[in-house]
Amino acid sequence: MLATSVDADTIYAVPTEIDNPVDAARKLCDALADCDGRDRAALAERLGQRKAFAYVRRQVAPDQARRVADLNLDGIGFTNIAMGVFGFAEIIRNLELPAESRDIVKAKISGLMPTRRRTGPCAISR
DSSP states (O other), X not given: XXXXXXXXXXXXXXXXXXXXXXXXXXXXXXXXXXXXXXXXXXXXXXXXXXXXXXXXXXXXXXXXHHHHHHHOOTTEEEEEEEEEEEOHHHHHHHHHSOGGGSOOOOSOEESOSOOSSOOSSOEEOO
């Protein structure tokens, strides 16, 4: 297996639909169960901006997503994002080889991450 993809839950917000950002951030952090004071303050700030979209948390565990969904908060939604996972056996096998025999891309790789403006296919600089 060279690579596979797995779905990861992502929680997002529509801040313009949230009446009380501080209360929403408190409830979300309680449901996520791993926020500290800084995380809560940063989330409250993001939720308080008058924007159409803000990330709450990317790549959450299923139990965290369930707890947040159970809150049924206005302006909070979910999406699944496919993440690429590389085959660990191939990585380990490659690392077992002497350094001069490893299959390594030494050129710069660009254009793999999505952008708002698509400039063309990914490229490997030579």
